[in-house]
Amino acid sequence: MAFKIYTKTGDKGKTGLIGGTRVSKSHIRIDSYGTVDELNSFIGLLGDQLNDDTHSISMLREIQDRLFTIGASLACDPEKEQRMKIPDLKESDIELLESEIDSMNTVLPEMKFFILPGGHAAVSTAHIARCVCRRAERICVAMQEEQLFIEPIVLKYLNRLSDYLFVLARYAGHQLQVQEIPWKPR
Amino acid sequence: MAFKIYTKTGDKGKTGLIGGTRVSKSHIRIDSYGTVDELNSFIGLLGDQLNDDTHSISMLREIQDRLFTIGASLACDPEKEQRMKIPDLKESDIELLESEIDSMNTVLPEMKFFILPGGHAAVSTAHIARCVCRRAERICVAMQEEQLFIEPIVLKYLNRLSDYLFVLARYAGHQLQVQEIPWKPR
Amino acid sequence: MAFKIYTKTGDKGKTGLIGGTRVSKSHIRIDSYGTVDELNSFIGLLGDQLNDDTHSISMLREIQDRLFTIGASLACDPEKEQRMKIPDLKESDIELLESEIDSMNTVLPEMKFFILPGGHAAVSTAHIARCVCRRAERICVAMQEEQLFIEPIVLKYLNRLSDYLFVLARYAGHQLQVQEIPWKPR
Ligand code: B12
Ligand code: B12
Ligand code: B12
Ligand SMILES: C[C@H]1O[C@@H](n2cnc3c(N)ncnc32)[C@H](O)[C@@H]1O
Ligand SMILES: C[C@H]1O[C@@H](n2cnc3c(N)ncnc32)[C@H](O)[C@@H]1O
Ligand SMILES: C[C@H]1O[C@@H](n2cnc3c(N)ncnc32)[C@H](O)[C@@H]1O
Ligand SMILES: [Mg+2]
Numbered sequence: 001m002a003f004k005i006y007t008k009t010g011d012k013g014k015t016g017l018i019g020g021t022r023v024s025k026s027h028i029r030i031d032s033y034g035t036v037d038e039l040n041s042f043i044g045l046l047g048d049q050l051n052d053d054t055h056s057i058s059m060l061r062e063i064q065d066r067l068f069t070i071g072a073s074l075a076c077d078p079e080k081e082q083r084m085k086i087p088d089l090k091e092s093d094i095e096l097l098e099s100e101i102d103s104m105n106t107v108l109p110e111m112k113f114f115i116l117p118g119g120h121a122a123v124s125t126a127h128i129a130r131c132v133c134r135r136a137e138r139i140c141v142a143m144q145e146e147q148l149f150i151e152p153i154v155l156k157y158l159n160r161l162s163d164y165l166f167v168l169a170r171y172a173g174h175q176l177q178v179q180e181i182p183w184k185p186r
Numbered sequence: 187m188a189f190k191i192y193t194k195t196g197d198k199g200k201t202g203l204i205g206g207t208r209v210s211k212s213h214i215r216i217d218s219y220g221t222v223d224e225l226n227s228f229i230g231l232l233g234d235q236l237n238d239d240t241h242s243i244s245m246l247r248e249i250q251d252r253l254f255t256i257g258a259s260l261a262c263d264p265e266k267e268q269r270m271k272i273p274d275l276k277e278s279d280i281e282l283l284e285s286e287i288d289s290m291n292t293v294l295p296e297m298k299f300f301i302l303p304g305g306h307a308a309v310s311t312a313h314i315a316r317c318v319c320r321r322a323e324r325i326c327v328a329m330q331e332e333q334l335f336i337e338p339i340v341l342k343y344l345n346r347l348s349d350y351l352f353v354l355a356r357y358a359g360h361q362l363q364v365q366e367i368p369w370k371p372r
Numbered sequence: 373m374a375f376k377i378y379t380k381t382g383d384k385g386k387t388g389l390i391g392g393t394r395v396s397k398s399h400i401r402i403d404s405y406g407t408v409d410e411l412n413s414f415i416g417l418l419g420d421q422l423n424d425d426t427h428s429i430s431m432l433r434e435i436q437d438r439l440f441t442i443g444a445s446l447a448c449d450p451e452k453e454q455r456m457k458i459p460d461l462k463e464s465d466i467e468l469l470e471s472e473i474d475s476m477n478t479v480l481p482e483m484k485f486f487i488l489p490g491g492h493a494a495v496s497t498a499h500i501a502r503c504v505c506r507r508a509e510r511i512c513v514a515m516q517e518e519q520l521f522i523e524p525i526v527l528k529y530l531n532r533l534s535d536y537l538f539v540l541a542r543y544a545g546h547q548l549q550v551q552e553i554p555w556k557p558r
């Protein structure tokens with residue numbers, strides 16, 4: 001009980017990176033891992049709604065682990081040489097997303113149109129997570145544009161993850177026998 | 187199976203507008219339709235929670251269709267003359283929102299206070315969608331401020347849509363016999 | 373019925389602060405209370421999912437009330453002397469969050485790791501609300517950095533609120549007997 005979660009050190013708007021440097025909470029680096037954190041939470045919610053699909057649930061746990069790795073990578077002060085100690089992200093993590101996409105696609109009808117999100121909470125939540133993932137990607141790209149250090153593999157992972165979440169939305173709908181509504185511009 | 191959803195072309199942070207121009211994913215135009223996409227997903231989730239209200243569910247489908255139209259409009263490179271081919275948004279789409287608002291209001295008590303979101307997942311989700319709609323509106327307005335082209339009717343539609351979502355939150359609560367909690371500043 | 377929720381005055385992207393000043397909807401001040409509004413909606417959803425925990429539900433209602441107070445404070449034009457009339461936020465509001473954190477912590481195992489969000493919709497939604505709270509905090513800090521007026525207690529409240537939401541996520545999981553999954557970097 002001596003332990004307190006609230007340290008109050010951030011009450012005036014500053015916080016610490018890994019390495020100890022103090023920066024403003026409005027720094028784009030904080031926004032980047034804050035948004036990855038938000039994505040991680042939505043992925044948690046998505047898992048909660050995929051009742052029976054234990055395979056996808058365990059994939060989502062893997063992904064959450066990887067998002068913490070990404071968070072740690074983004075939270076490192078690039079000026080300090082702490083980065084080395086951080087668990088890193090590998091090409092094989094991206095290949096895993098790709099092989100999952102491919103295998104889910106084998107049971108899905110080919111897509112010729114955009115699909116209206118909806119039909120079941122699991123489907124819609126996958127679409128929301130997809131969009132939050134793309135929001136995180138945009139912030140990471142903005143950081144790169146500002147010449148702030150970001151591992152290129154982080155961008156690649158987020159890009160593939162949003163495609164994975166799209167296909168998972170379709171796959172969940174297929175399992176739940178929800179009808180896909182294509183967008184047919186009037 | 188030859189078909190792949192993941193093209194990998196965006197792995198380094200660039201993407202294509204309608205018309206083919208490559209831009210950074212951190213471009214505010216991408217943020218604008220990315221946020222409309224997020225809104226669209228939350229509207230999907232909202233529909234999933236309005237079990238019995240088939241009228242509102244089909245209204246939400248209509249709205250999703252219109253949001254894709256808005257997405258296409260925002261995704262057009264304004265320098266290219268592609269815009270003409272895009273299905274457009276009409277004054278009558280806004281009038282439809284207004285007439286729905288008016289008709290839902292006939293069964294609702296007059297509002298004299300702000301209302302605390304909550305009471306049922308359908309109600310809260312409508313409030314969330316309302317807020318995401320307003321976030322999309324803010325980004326679209328920022329784009330206009332930066333002198334980037336945006337159809338004025340898009341702003342008008344988003345402005346009315348958030349009012350529609352507010353009234354739908356109240357209406358859903360009314361149907362579900364959820365008590366409204368007014369904000370009474372202490 | 374003469375009453376209309378939609379005033380159409382904001383159709384072109386401008387809106388009014390308390391005090392009457394017209395500003396662009398893309399102004400960071402609007403973004404700040406718009407994001408507090410989004411947070412408020414997620415807190416509504418969180419309450420909807422805490423079925424039996426009436427104590428936490430009523431805490432969340434209190435918090436929603438305080439968020440409207442914060443919204444009013446942020447919506448005041450700092451140039452006008454309207455602020456005085458606004459219901460204010462007190463140190464005791466923050467102390468309440470702290471004592472709630474402390475009391476929930478008495479039943480929770482000490483934390484030695486980060487926790488993967490998930491296990492039950494209530495838990496995940498608390499994590500989402502936590503992240504949206506931190507997003508609101510970031511925008512408020514950015515506003516302060518731009519030398520725009522913001523009550524320091526607003527930052528303090530949001531900082532503590534995200535810690536409260538984290539502990540509530542754990543507490544809800546504990547009540548629901550959901551197993552916590554710690555992040556163990558591979
Ligand atoms: C980056 C970061 C995050 C990231 C997550 C990490 C990631 N990799 O994505 C995000 C933004 C998601 C985050 C969230 C939170 N964080 Co944080 N985070 C950090 C930070 C800056 C670095 C941690 C890290 O990734 N290290 C790299 C990894 C590889 O190192 P590691 O050897 O595994 O060791 C870390 C973990 O074991 C963890 N850990 C050990 N004991 C505890 C205890 C608690 C309570 C927590 C949460 C973590 C934790 O911290 C270790 C050292 O950094 C530290 C501060 C710092 N400068 O070190 C704060 C820090 C660990 N976080 C903290 C807190 C309070 C939180 C939140 C509860 C805040 C909130 N209200 O939302 C949440 C919890 C989220 C969760 N799901 O569990 C506090 C813990 C305070 C305490 N009393 O121990 C710290 C110390 C910051 C501070 N000074 O207040 N955080
Ligand atoms: C704008 C846009 C979006 C908007 C949606 C469109 C809107 N109007 O709001 C948003 C941001 C929501 C979006 C999302 C996605 N999109 Co998109 N999008 C585009 C873009 C830039 C223009 C499409 C458009 O609106 N055309 C205007 C309308 C009126 O034209 P249309 O005649 O109806 O024809 C379009 C549709 O029929 C659609 N279509 C036809 N076949 C397929 C197949 C797939 C898989 C998809 C998704 C769409 C699709 O694309 C046609 C041509 O543009 C194109 C790239 C480009 N420059 O053309 C990519 C594109 C169509 N999108 C693509 C993808 C992968 C997606 C996502 C799966 C990404 C993700 N992971 O989230 C999602 C799917 C969302 C959904 N609900 O179905 C890919 C499809 C790749 C492929 N193998 O076919 C494209 C080609 C971009 C690319 N090179 O990677 N997108
Ligand atoms: C800040 C603000 C907000 C904040 C909330 C307030 C807060 N404190 O956080 C946010 C951003 C969340 C918000 C949301 C909305 N708002 Co507002 N808001 C304002 C604003 C700028 C100030 C209100 C305030 O906080 N005053 C300070 C408090 C202490 O004053 P008060 O004495 O308690 O009196 C206020 C309330 O009683 C309230 N009230 C009285 N009657 C009504 C009727 C309605 C319909 C509403 C919503 C409120 C309301 O307004 C009074 C005067 O400001 C006013 C415009 C203005 N310049 O005054 C608009 C205003 C009250 N909002 C309005 C609207 C429409 C909404 C939304 C429905 C918009 C939407 N589509 O999402 C939602 C409703 C949210 C909800 N949960 O109920 C309209 C009401 C129009 C009308 N016909 O009466 C106004 C007048 C703006 C306008 N001109 O369009 N809003
Ligand atoms: C499907 C379409 O979505 C757009 N696009 C690509 N990446 C993102 C992102 N992170 N956020 C929003 N939109 C994006 C591109 O225009 C692509 O063609
Ligand atoms: C109800 C109040 O909300 C504010 N307002 C109007 N449009 C937006 C938006 N897109 N996002 C956030 N706040 C907005 C104005 O101050 C209005 O008076
Ligand atoms: C737990 C870690 O989260 C980061 N942090 C602190 N405040 C915020 C915020 N509002 N948004 C995102 N990240 C934040 C700091 O780096 C802290 O150490
Ligand atoms: Mg992509």
Ligand SMILES: [Mg+2]
Pocket residue numbers: 345346348349382
């Ligand atoms: Mg409006």
Ligand SMILES: [Mg+2]
Pocket residue numbers: 010531532534535
């Ligand atoms: Mg904090």
